[in-house]
Amino acid sequence: MQYIFLTMLLILTGCSDTLVRVMPYEKEYFAQDKMKQSPLAERTEQQEHIFLIREASAGGNSSFQGGCGCR
Amino acid sequence: MKKIIILLTLVLSLYAGVGVGDKAIAFELTTLDGKKSFSMSDFKGEVILLNLWASWCGGCKKEMPEFFELQKEHKNGFKIVTVNIDKSCDDAQNFMSSVEEELSYKTPFISLYNPSKSLAKAYGARGMPSSYLIDKNGIVTAVMVGSLSHEDILELEIKIEKLK
Numbered sequence: 001m002q003y004i005f006l007t008m009l010l011i012l013t014g015c016s017d018t019l020v021r022v023m024p025y026e027k028e029y030f031a032q033d034k035m036k037q038s039p040l041a042e043r044t045e046q047q048e049h050i051f052l053i054r055e056a057s058a059g060g061n062s063s064f065q066g067g068c069g070c071r
Numbered sequence: 072m073k074k075i076i077i078l079l080t081l082v083l084s085l086y087a088g089v090g091v092g093d094k095a096i097a098f099e100l101t102t103l104d105g106k107k108s109f110s111m112s113d114f115k116g117e118v119i120l121l122n123l124w125a126s127w128c129g130g131c132k133k134e135m136p137e138f139f140e141l142q143k144e145h146k147n148g149f150k151i152v153t154v155n156i157d158k159s160c161d162d163a164q165n166f167m168s169s170v171e172e173e174l175s176y177k178t179p180f181i182s183l184y185n186p187s188k189s190l191a192k193a194y195g196a197r198g199m200p201s202s203y204l205i206d207k208n209g210i211v212t213a214v215m216v217g218s219l220s221h222e223d224i225l226e227l228e229i230k231i232e233k234l235k
Contacts, residue, residue, distance in 0.1 A: 005075060024199040025156055025191035031127040 088195020091214060095121070095205045096193045100183040103155060103164055109181060111209065114150055118234045119205040120227070122153045123191050126166040128199045130218030135170050137224045142179040145228070148235045151180035156188045206234045 022030070029035065038044045089096060099110040122138065124131040135153075142151045155163040167178055185191070194203065197216050204213035204227070213230060215223070 001075075008075070023192075023196070024201075025123065025125070025188050025196050027199070028125065028127050028158060031129075 088197060089193070089203065089211055089214070091211055093211050095119075095203065095209045095211055096190065098154075098183075098185075098190055100154065100185050100190070103160060103167065103182045103184050105160075105184070109152070109183060114152065114205075115209070116207050118149045118207060118231055120149070120151045120231075121203040121205060122151065122200060123156060123194065123196050123202070124153055124200045125156050126162040127157070130198075131200045132166075134200060134218040134220075135166075136174055137219060137221060139170065139174050139176070139179060141224055141228070143176075145231060149231050152183060153180060154183045154185050154190050156185055156191050158186055160184055160186070204230060204234070 033039075036044045038047055095111060097111045099108060101108045120138075120141075124135070138151050138153065142149075157163045163182075163184065167182060171177055191201070194201065200218055202215040202219065203211050204215070206212050212234060213227075215227075219227065
């Protein structure tokens with residue numbers, strides 16, 4: 001029983017948001033201008049939005065307000 | 072089997088952030104200028120709006136002037152406590168100075184500095200900025216993720232008046 005519990009614990013820990021994803025408060029470097037896909041703000045937002053849909057992933061960037069993970 | 076379910080629920084609850092009805096997390100942080108130190112107990116008996124922000128966050132830039140106005144209008148029994156999580160304190164101070172210049176008055180609320188981001192981690196902030204309305208008994212009564220618009224602030228004012 002203990003082994004089952006420990007295995008489940010490890011699996012669930014791996015799924016944890018805090019370990020897998022870059023949390024919004026950790027996106028200081030992602031928010032820098034040099035991290036943008038394009039120097040044009042509107043184009044960047046559009047490109048990042050399409051990128052997220054195409055890749056079906058949650059990257060470090062966000063299409064919200066300049067890639068900082070802000071909402 | 073029941074034990075496993077209970078334990079799994081407990082484990083998963085560890086990853087959940089602070090929500091409505093939870094007790095506000097205790098802290099002891101210094102101000103942006105490093106001159107004063109504040110802890111959660113200093114605000115006992117007062118309604119608090121705890122705001123987590125960063126100078127690199129677009130939403131924070133948008134909502135900060137609203138907080139200046141809000142604190143100016145509600146002085147008694149209500150305090151805004153902003154907690155900055157920048158790596159560089161200078162960035163945070165420059166940000167605040169630019170808002171002060173824009174509005175032509177000094178920061179009317181308490182600005183704390185938390186470069187380790189421990190408070191944002193403890194609260195499990197799901198976005199930047201994040202704001203938490205805390206009642207007189209230290210219980211979180213509202214969680215607001217993202218920048219607050221003028222309309223949101225008007226709604227917030229009603230909640231603050233009820234909690235006072």
